[in-house]
Every structure is written in structure tokens, then in C-alpha cells.
Amino acid sequence: xxxxxxxxxxxxxxxxxxxxxxxxxxxxxxxxxxxxxxxxxxxxxxxxxxxxxxxxxxxxxxxxxxxxxxxxxxxxxxxxxxxxxxxxxxxxxxxxxxxxxxxxxxxxxxxxxxxxxxxxxxxxxxxxxxxxxxxxxxxxxxxxxxxxxxxxxxxxxxxxxxxxxxxxxxxxxxxxxxxxxxxxxxxxxxxxxxxxxxxxxxxxxxxxxxxxxxxxxxxxxxxxxxxxxxxxxxxxxxxxxxxxxxxxxxxxxxxxxxxxxxxxxxxxxxxxxxxxxxxxxxxxxxxxxxxxxxxxxxxxxxxxxxxxxxxxxxxxxxxxxxxxxxxxxxxxxxxxxxxxxxxxxxxxxxxxxxxxxxxxxxxxxxxxxxxxxxxxxxxxxxxxxxxxxxxxxxxxxxxxxxxxxxxx
Amino acid sequence: xxxxxxxxxxxxxxxxxxxxxxxxxxxxxxxxxxxxxxxxxxxxxxxxxxxxxxxxxxxxxxxxxxxxxxxxxxxxxxxxxxxxxxxxxxxxxxxxxxxxxxxxxxxxxxxxxxxxxxxxxxxxxxxxxxxxxxxxxxxxxxxxxxxxxxxxxxxxxxxxxxxxxxxxxxxxxxxxxxxxxxxxxxxxxxxxxxxxxxxxxxxxxxxxxxxxxxxxxxxxxxxxxxxxxxxxxxxxxxxxxxxxxxxxxxxxxxxxxxxxxxxxxxxxxxxxxxxxxxxxxxxxxxxxxxxxxxxxxxxxxxxxxxxxxxxxxxxxxxxxxxxxxxxxxxxxxxxxxxxxxxxxxxxxxxxxxxxxxxxxxxxxxxxxxxxxxxxxxxxxxxxxxxxxxxxxxxxxxxxxxxxxxxxx
Numbered sequence: 107x108x109x110x111x112x113x114x115x116x117x118x119x120x121x122x123x124x125x126x127x128x129x130x131x132x133x134x135x136x137x138x139x140x141x142x143x144x145x146x147x148x149x150x151x152x153x154x155x156x157x158x159x160x161x162x163x164x165x166x167x168x169x170x171x172x173x174x175x176x177x178x179x180x181x182x183x184x185x186x187x188x189x190x191x192x193x194x195x196x197x198x199x200x201x202x203x204x205x206x207x208x209x210x211x212x213x214x215x216x217x218x219x220x221x222x223x224x225x226x227x228x229x230x231x232x233x234x235x236x237x238x239x240x241x242x243x244x245x246x247x248x249x250x251x252x253x254x255x256x257x258x259x260x261x262x263x264x265x266x267x268x269x270x271x272x273x274x275x276x277x278x279x280x281x282x283x284x285x286x287x288x289x290x291x292x293x294x295x296x297x298x299x300x301x302x303x304x305x306x307x308x309x310x311x312x313x314x315x316x317x318x319x320x321x322x323x324x325x326x327x328x329x330x331x332x333x334x335x336x337x338x339x340x341x342x343x344x345x346x347x348x349x350x351x352x353x354x355x356x357x358x359x360x361x362x363x364x365x366x367x368x369x370x371x372x373x374x375x376x377x378x379x380x381x382x383x384x385x386x387x388x389x390x391x392x393x394x395x396x397x398x399x400x401x402x403x404x405x406x407x408x409x410x411x412x413x414x415x416x417x418x419x420x421x422x423x424x425x426x427x428x429x430x431x432x433x434x435x436x437x438x439x440x441x442x443x444x445x446x447x448x449x450x451x452x453x454x455x456x457x458x459x460x461x462x463x464x465x466x467x468x469x470x471x472x473x474x475x476x477x478x479x480x481x482x483x484x485x486x487x488x489x490x491x492x493x494x495x496x497x498x499x500x501x502x503x504x505x506x507x508x509x510x511x512x513x514x
Numbered sequence: 515x516x517x518x519x520x521x522x523x524x525x526x527x528x529x530x531x532x533x534x535x536x537x538x539x540x541x542x543x544x545x546x547x548x549x550x551x552x553x554x555x556x557x558x559x560x561x562x563x564x565x566x567x568x569x570x571x572x573x574x575x576x577x578x579x580x581x582x583x584x585x586x587x588x589x590x591x592x593x594x595x596x597x598x599x600x601x602x603x604x605x606x607x608x609x610x611x612x613x614x615x616x617x618x619x620x621x622x623x624x625x626x627x628x629x630x631x632x633x634x635x636x637x638x639x640x641x642x643x644x645x646x647x648x649x650x651x652x653x654x655x656x657x658x659x660x661x662x663x664x665x666x667x668x669x670x671x672x673x674x675x676x677x678x679x680x681x682x683x684x685x686x687x688x689x690x691x692x693x694x695x696x697x698x699x700x701x702x703x704x705x706x707x708x709x710x711x712x713x714x715x716x717x718x719x720x721x722x723x724x725x726x727x728x729x730x731x732x733x734x735x736x737x738x739x740x741x742x743x744x745x746x747x748x749x750x751x752x753x754x755x756x757x758x759x760x761x762x763x764x765x766x767x768x769x770x771x772x773x774x775x776x777x778x779x780x781x782x783x784x785x786x787x788x789x790x791x792x793x794x795x796x797x798x799x800x801x802x803x804x805x806x807x808x809x810x811x812x813x814x815x816x817x818x819x820x821x822x823x824x825x826x827x828x829x830x831x832x833x834x835x836x837x838x839x840x841x842x843x844x845x846x847x848x849x850x851x852x853x854x855x856x857x858x859x860x861x862x863x864x865x866x867x868x869x870x871x872x873x874x875x876x877x878x879x880x881x882x883x884x885x886x887x888x889x890x891x892x893x894x895x896x897x898x899x900x901x902x903x904x905x906x907x908x909x910x911x912x913x914x915x916x917x918x919x920x921x922x
Contacts, residue, residue, distance in 0.1 A: 116611055123614040124628050125791050130800030132606045145608050148599035157608055166604035171802055176600050191556035192584050194778035196574035196886060198540045200553050200565055203524055206531040220532050223631040223780055224801040234665075234673030243675045255798055257642075257665065257678070262798035265642030267651045269677040270665070339802075365802050370602035372631055372780050372803035383533050390663055390670035392538030393632040394579055394747075394773050395780035478604060 108474050112157040113144035120144075131169055131483065138481065141470040149176035152490035154478070162478040163499050165428075167486035170340055170365035170451075173421075174411055175490025181369045184407035185400050192399065199399035205406050209377060212409060213349045215336070215361050216377030218386070222396055225339035225364035226254030228376040229300070231391050232335045232360045233258060235378065236298035239385035240331030244292055246299045248279040250307040253300060253337050279305040280313055282322030289326055296332040298360070299323060303341040303350035304447055309462070309482045311455055312447030315354050324357045329381040333359040339374070342366060344421065344450040344486070347412055349377075371404035417489035418450075424491045425449030431500040439511050453484040456510065464510045471509035475502030516882050520565040521552035528552075539577055539891065546889065549878040557584035560898035562886070570886040571907050573836075575894035578748055578773035578859075581829075582819055583898025589777045592815035593808050600807065607807035613814050617785060620817060621757045623744070623769050624785030626794070630804055633747035633772035634662030636784040637708070639799050640743045640768045641666060643786065644706035647793035648739030652700050654707045656687040658715040661708060661745050687713040688721055690730030697734055704740040706768070707731060711749040711758035712855055717870070717890045719863055720855030723762050732765045737789040741767040747782070750774060752829065752858040752894070755820055757785075779812035825897035826858070832899045833857025839908040847919050861892035864918065872918045879917035883910030 117134060121127040127135070134144035143156035152175060154164050167173065174181060188201065202221065209219045222228050233245055233256070245258065253259040257270035275292065277284040279301075289296060301323060305313035315323075327334035336358035338350045343366040345353035351361060359382060364374035372395075378386055412418060429449050436443045441464075442457035456464035465481035472479050477499050479485055525542060529535040535543070542552035551564035560583055562572050575581065582589060596609065610629065617627045630636050641653055641664070653666065661667040665678035683700065685692040687709075697704060709731060713721035723731075735742035744766035746758045751774040753761035759769060767790060772782035780803075786794055820826060837857050844851045849872075850865035864872035873889035880887050885907050887893055 116608055120611045120614070123611060123618055123626055125626055125786075125797075126795035128606055128610070129628055129804065130798060132610075132800070132805050134605065143605060145611075146600075146603040146605045147608070149603055150600070154600075154603060156605075164604055168602045168604050169802055171602050176603075177598075182597075189590075190585075192554075192558070192562075192778075194576045194579050194780075195554040195557055195562060195584075196572055196576050197542065197551060197554045197564075198536055200524055200555070202536070202540075203528045203531060203553075206528070210531055218531055218533055220537055223803065224635070226635075226801060227632070230665075236673075237675065238673035243677075255800060257638075260798050262796075265644075265646035265797045267645065267681050269651075269680045272677045273675050370600075370803075370806075372602075372806055372809075378533075387534035388670075389533075389673045390538060390668050392540070392663060393634060394577055395631065395778075396537065397540050398778075398780055401780075 108160050110143055110158055116157060117144040136482065138466045138470040142473055151175045152488055152495055160476065162473070162476050163495050164478045165485040165487065166478060166480055167488050168370055170486050171368070171370040173343060173366035173488050174369045174408060174417060175488055176370070178369055180411050181404050181407045184403045185371070188399050188403035194395055194398050198397040199402060201399050201402035201406065202397055205402045208406060208409060209375060212347060213361065213377050215349055215351050215358050215379065217380040218383045219375050219377045220386070220391065222374040222391070223372050223393055224254065225362065225374050226256055227393065228362040228364065228374045229253040229337055229339065230256040231376050231389065232300065232362050233298065234389045235360060235382060235386045236333045236335060238389050239382050240297045240333065242295050242297040242331055243273040244296045245274045246285065246288055246296055247274060247276050248301060248305070249276045251279065251302055252307060280316050280319045282319050285322055286326060289332065293332065298333040298335050299327055300335040300337055302337050303345060303354050303356070306340060306447060306451065306484050311444045312453050312484060320355050327359070329359055329379060335360045335362070337362045339364045341451065343412060345448055347418055367408060368401050368404040369408040371401040373401040373405050415489065420489055421450045421487050424496055425452060425487045427493065427496045428487065428499065431496065432503055435500065435504050435507050439507050441507055441511060447484060450487050451484055467510050467513050468506045471506040472502055475505055477502040516568050518551055518566055524565060525552040544890065546874045546878040550881055559583045560896055560903055568884065570884050571903050572886045573893040573895065574886060574888055575896050576778055578894050579776070579778040581751060581774035581896050582777045582816060582825060583896055584778070586777055588819050589812050589815045592811045593779070596807050596811035602803055602806050606805040607810060609807050609810035609814065610805055613810045616814060616817060617783060620755060621769065621785050623757055623759050623766050623787065625788040626791045627783050627785045628794070628799065630782040630799070631780050631801055632662065633770065633782050634664055635801065636770040636772065636782045637661040637745055637747065638664040639784050639797065640770050641706065641708065642797045643768060643790060643794045644741045644743060646797050647790050648705045648741065650703050650705040650739055651681040652704045653682045654693065654696055654704055655682060655684050656709060656713070657684045659687065659710055660715060688724050688727045690727050693730055694734060697740065701740065706741040706743050707735055708743040708745055710745050711753060711762050711764070714748060714855060714859065714892050719852045720861050720892060722855070728763050735767070737767055737787060743768045743770070745770045747772045749859065751820060753856055755826055775816060776809050776813040777816040779809040781809040781813050823897065828897050829858045829895050832904055833860060833895045835901065835904045836895065836907065839904065840911055843908065843912050843915050847915050849915055849919060855892060858895050859892055872922070875918050875921050876914045879914040880910055883913050885910040
């Protein structure tokens with residue numbers, strides 16, 4: 107049996123030094139308490155090794171950033187080449203312009219682009235650009251949607267003032283009538299509607315957007331306001347290389363990217379339509395590391411490899427294989443599961459499992475068998491996951507489902 | 515004569531792809547238009563080479579992050595060792611705990627620490643922790659102070675709503691009476707006073723805090739509120755390794771670090787007093803790349819090297835040498851200059867130069883002679899600047915001062 111001795115030791119130390127032990131998604135408290143790894147020593151391809159030396163096939167992919175595999179040779183070669191020149195300078199590297207050009211070429215909804223570090227940076231910027239462009243204040247977002255830790259949208263409002271949230275209204279995802287009603291009431295005051303390419307909030311089954319919802323979003327928004335912002339931070343490059351907007355038929359005026367665009371290197375991007383470029387130039391946006399050239403090089407190499415190796419097609423195939431395998435195993439054991447969202451960013455819940463006890467039992471056993479899933483948060487597949495990894499995974503999940511069955 | 519042909523070509527391209535061409539401090543428009551480099555090809559030690567191949571001794575140090583020198587062997591070795599293991603994982607690396615421990619040991623005002631990517635991340639977090647801890651909303655800041663691009667404090671409010679600024683009041687830096695008056699009026703509503711360790715706003719002579727100001731800040735704040743937040747993002751590790759609070763005698767409850775702590779690798783930190791740890795754990799704070807292990811490794815190595823090599827003493831010596839050289843040169847030419855702030859982060863202006871024409875003439879000539887200063891923004895020295903670099907710099911500045919003299 108795998109013990110998490112070193113993980114627990116470090117976790118005890120972390121709790122003395124770090125508020126809450128570790129912030130948000132980095133906290134092992136959000137996995138299966140006491141039965142999960144807490145710290146990672148190293149990673150390679152689609153696998154990581156925890157600080158107790160246990161190996162795992164990783165279905166969290168660093169919560170999205172890793173899309174080609176940890177330590178991917180082409181990305182690392184590009185970073186190493188830039189590293190000889192340097193990373194963070196007193197002026198930008200030419201790679202800023204090169205990556206901007208690449209993204210404008212690649213992303214359908216991008217006539218221009220600017221770069222930050224966090225997804226939050228560019229979601230906040232998108233909202234500010236929308237407000238600057240329209241001269242309006244209100245933002246409409248889907249209930250429960252996550253757009254980062256900006257005061258206007260953070261899911262936990264501790265430390266946020268009432269005033270900072272005043273101009274934000276919400277409607278249910280996939281409810282075009284509710285959106286239309288809100289716009290009827292507040293239309294002339296609405297700067298933008300911000301939306302994710304699918305519903306992917308924690309601890310809920312995922313939902314793809316309905317055609318009616320997409321159609322509503324497209325027809326109710328316009329370049330003079332209300333604008334349409336696509337928050338593609340989580341979905342970006344795992345649905346369509348041209349932006350998830352292509353995959354779902356959305357016509358956004360602004361698109362936010364981050365996570366997978368640099369295969370783990372810290373970078374984010376706001377892309378937008380021509381009409382908004384002048385307004386975007388008036389919003390103050392800066393950070394000491396925004397022009398870090400290694401992350402720009404990583405992103406150029408990541409996007410190139412995704413195109414050259416048709417990586418996304420492979421990720422979809424692996425996602426289908428995992429999905430089918432899990433559905434078959436659950437069915438053969440008479441376990442009812444919901445497997446939702448795109449197969450490249452799937453989530454699995456058990457029926458009649460409101461407290462996620464079955465999910466935790468499933469994950470705890472999977473950790474023992476060397477596979478890393480999350481009980482509450484959606485999963486991610488990568489181009490490093492190969493058929494043999496999925497087969498090995500399914501040997502583990504068979505046991506994990508059996509553990510759930512025994513417990514029931 | 516140095517021409518900036520490639521820089522200008524890239525700058526023209528950037529303007530088509532990026533709003534404003536390049537954001538904020540990364541824009542060459544903020545240097546000397548048409549007479550400055552715009553993009554950097556590579557950097558090493560205290561020097562960089564622009565895309566036209568011109569070499570410069572760099573006194574901007576990437577606007578602060580570079581403190582030991584570009585491509586510093588010990589920092590790069592630490593990063594390379596971690597790179598073999600990986601950077602951004604599905605759980606944190608043990609280095610998070612190691613760096614937290616190191617900072618708690620090193621920084622006087624730190625009983626705990628958490629990490630982000632941008633200075634903005636941790637200034638925003640500090641304000642939120644203060645509001646959570648005190649249950650109060652108002653924040654007092656010094657007029658013109660820069661604390662990042664959070665809506666509550668961004669210096670350019672385009673795209674920010676009135677409501678987002680409502681709870682922020684300001685007082686003049688170095689005016690303890692004004693601070694006291696504000697606190698008399700609003701005391702029970704004030705969550706925190708946030709301050710930089712010296713006055714360093716763009717386009718102004720710098721000011722060190724007066725004893726009366728420090729005394730006022732210390733006596734008017736307390737752990738139950740109003741709290742005292744030190745924004746040490748720019749000053750941190752260039753005044754005192756234990757935090758700039760030590761240098762100026764401040765007793766902050768929360769301290770924000772970033773820039774120099776990783777020698778250019780993207781990282782920031784919020785440190786705080788024991789009494790605030792529980793409140794800090796309740797504020798939601800997260801980002802996909804917050805636990806990037808390469809930046810943690812870089813920061814550990816940077817802080818170690820700063821201690822081992824007494825780097826800060828060296829930086830102060832080099833700063834004194836540069837200051838004395840510039841003061842002597844200006845005096846011998848009868849040019850009146852103000853050389854302000856700590857010598858490790860100095861700023862120079864000319865008297866009777868409200869439009870910064872002399873500063874621009876000085877910088878433009880310095881660029882020709884291979885030295886990189888900024889006409890409006892304070893400068894930074896590093897441990898990579900050696901006596902021979904300062905001497906070489908002073909040969910260039912002699913000509914730059916003469917150019918100013920000729921123009922007058």
C-alpha cells in the first residue's frame with residue numbers, strides 16, 4: 107500500500123508557513139484528505155512522481171497548462187535556445203512580436219493580442235477593455251463560472267468590497283432567455299457578456315453550450331456593446347487550435363487565453379477584434395514579467411508542435427478511449443456515472459453521490475494504483491498520453507470502480 | 515552613429531499586432547522617440563544587446579527584476595537542476611515550502627508567506643487580506659504611489675468603474691499630519707494604509723521617508739486595524755535583505771515582494787504577521803502558474819547568493835560610485851541635477867526641465883554611447899555592475915552631459 111509519509115510531513119510544515127497550508131487548487135485538502143500525494147518531485151511526459159517516490163499517470167496536467175507532456179523536447183529546446191539570450195529584459199524581446207503574429211494568424215477571433223502572466227490578468231483586462239470601449243459598466247457572467255480571482259468575479263468574496271461586485275450580474279449558463287431578459291432590463295448599461303466555452307465549474311457535471319445559447323450570445327452582442335468575451339483560459343487549445351470559439355460557433359469580440367498556450371510556462375493572452383484595438387491601447391496593463399522571453403518561446407514552440415503533430419486530434423482520440431473505457435467499466439459493474447464535457451477536458455461523477463464519497467473512494471484507490479484524477483475538478487488530457495497509458499490507466503480504474511462498488 | 519533600424523522595423527510591426535504597440539513600460543515610446551532601442555536580442559551580466567547589435571550597460575535591470583546579473587551562473591544552475599524535474603505540476607513542488615521557510619527566516623516582518631506571479635497579485639491580495647481581517651473597507655494610499663494594476667489603485671483609470679475606487683483615499687507621501695487627519699475622519703472604516711519604502715513615482719524626484727512619517731505610520735496602525743502594508747515590490751532586496759522595512763524602521767503587518775526576488779524569474783510573495791495568518795487563509799488566491807518550481811528555485815538561489823556574496827553591499831558601493839561620478843560631472847559642467855532616492859534605485863532629473871527635454875537629450879546621447887538610462891523612470895543597479903562598468907558608464911555620461919549643455 108502506498109503511504110504518503112513525505113507528503114504528509116511537508117504538508118505539516120507547509121501549514122506552519124503558508125496561510126491554509128497551500129492556496130486553492132494547490133492544496134491537498136481538495137483531493138482525498140490523508141490519502142493523496144501533496145507534493146510532486148518531478149514529472150515527465152504524462153507522468154509525475156510524488157515526494158514519496160510513487161509514480162502516477164497524470165490526468166490533471168498541472169490543471170491545464172501541460173498539453174504536450176512535461177519536459178517536452180521541442181518546447182524545452184526552444185526555451186533553452188532563448189535562455190542563452192535571456193528571459194526578462196529592460197525592453198521586450200522580438201519574440202513578443204513573433205508570438206503576437208503567430209496568434210493573430212492562428213486564432214480566428216484575434217486581430218491583435220497582448221500578453222500577461224495569469225489567466226486572471228487577461229480576464230480582468232478584457233472586462234476593463236470592454237468598459238473602456240463601451241463607456242458602460244455592467245458585466246454579465248454565467249452563475250458559478252470561474253474567471254479568475256479578480257474582485258469582480260472571484261468565487262469566494264472574502265476581503266472583497268460590496269462596491270467591487272456592484273456592476274456584475276449573472277444568468278444561468280445555457281439559458282438564452284435569462285440572458286435576453288437581463289439584457290432587456292440592463293442592455294444600455296452592459297459593457298460585456300463573459301462566458302466560458304463550456305460549463306466547467308468545480309463539483310458539477312459539465313455542460314456543452316446549446317445551439318440556442320450560442321445563437322443568443324452571438325445575436326445579443328455587438329462591437330459597440332454589449333461585447334462578447336470568451337474566457338478560453340481553461341478550454342483554449344484543447345477544443346480547437348483556432349480558439350474554442352471555432353469549436354462552438356461563437357463570435358467573441360475578445361478572447362482570453364492562458365494555461366495550455368506555453369505547455370506550462372507562465373503566459374496569458376488577450377486577443378481581440380480590430381474595432382477594439384484602440385480602446386485596448388488606452389487601458390493600463392503591465393507587469394514586471396509580462397515580456398519574459400522564455401515563456402514566449404515556449405508558447406511559439408507549443409503552438410507550432412500542436413499544428414505540426416496534429417496533437418489535438420491525438421488528444422481527442424485518447425480522450426475518447428479513456429471515456430469509452432470508463433463508461434464500459436462502470437456499466438459492467440452496474441455503477442451509474444456521468445461523464446461530461448469535452449473528452450479532452452472531461453469530468454466524471456457518480457449518480458447518487460452528492461457528497462462525492464464515491465468520487466473520493468474512486469480517486470483514493472486510483473492514487474494507490476498510480477493514476478491521478480481529481481474528485482471535484484475536471485480533468486485534462488495531453489498529447490503525451492498514449493494508448494498504452496490509457497490501457498494502464500484502465501487497469502487501475504477497474505480496481506477503483508470495484509472499490510466504489512464494494513463501498514456502496 | 516547608432517541607428518535603430520531593426521528596432522524601428524519591429525516597432526512598426528508591433529503597432530499592427532499589439533494595442534499601443536507594446537504595453538506600458540515595455541513601450542519604446544516612453545524612452546526617447548525614434549532615438550532609442552525598442553527590442554532586446556540578448557543580455558549577459560549588466561549588459562544587453564539590442565536587435566541592431568548595439569551593446570549597452572543596463573541601468574534599468576529589467577525594471578528591477580535583474581539584481582545579480584542577467585544569466586547569473588548560480589541562479590541558472592539552480593533553475594537547470596529543477597528543470598530536469600519540471601516546473602509547473604498538478605501539485606506544488608517541495609520548493610514552495612523551502613522558499614517559504616527561507617523567506618520567513620530572512621524577512622523580519624514575515625511569519626508566513628504565499629507566492630504569486632506579479633507584484634499586482636500580491637498587492638491585491640494584501641488589500642483583500644486587510645479587508646478580510648479587519649472587516650473594514652477603506653484603504654489609504656499615498657498620492658501618486660504605484661501599487662500595480664488592480665482596479666483599486668491603477669494609475670490610469672480607463673476601464674475602471676467608479677465603484678471599484680470608492681473605498682480608496684489618498685494622502686501625500688511624507689505627510690504624517692495628513693495621514694493622521696484622514697484616520698481621524700475615517701479611522702474605524704480603514705482596513706489598511708499601504709505605502710512604498712520610498713517615494714518613487716515616475717517623472718518625479720524620489721523622496722526617502724522622513725522619520726516623522728515612519729513614526730506616524732508605525733503608531734497609527736495596529737494588528738486589529740488599520741493595518742500597515744509595505745509594498746516592497748520595487749524596493750525589495752535593494753535596500754535591506756531583511757525587507758526594506760528594516761532599512762527605514764517600518765513595522766508593517768503585511769509586506770509585498772516581487773521583482774528582484776527571483777533575479778528575473780516570475781514570482782511574487784505576500785508575507786505577513788502571525789496575527790493575520792488565519793485571515794489570509796480565508797482569502798481566495800490562486801493562479802495556474804503560482805507554484806512554478808523553476809521560479810521558486812531561482813528565488814532560493816538568488817536570496818542565497820545575495821547573502822553569501824554580500825551582494826547588496828556591493829550594489830550600494832556601485833550606486834555610490836555612479837552617483838558621485840554623475841554629480842561631479844554635472845557640477846564641473848555647471849549643470850544642476852537632482853539625484854534622488856537610494857543609490858541602488860536612483861533617479862536623476864535636471865533643474866528647470868519640466869518637460870524632461872534635458873533628460874531626453876541626456877538619455878539619447880547615452881544610448882549612442884552604450885549606456886541605458888530612462889528619462890522618466892527610476893533606475894536600478896545590480897551586483898553585476900563592477901567598478902570598470904561604472905567607469906565606462908562615466909565616460910559615456912560625460913558626453914551625455916555635454917550634449918545637454920550644448921543644447922541648453
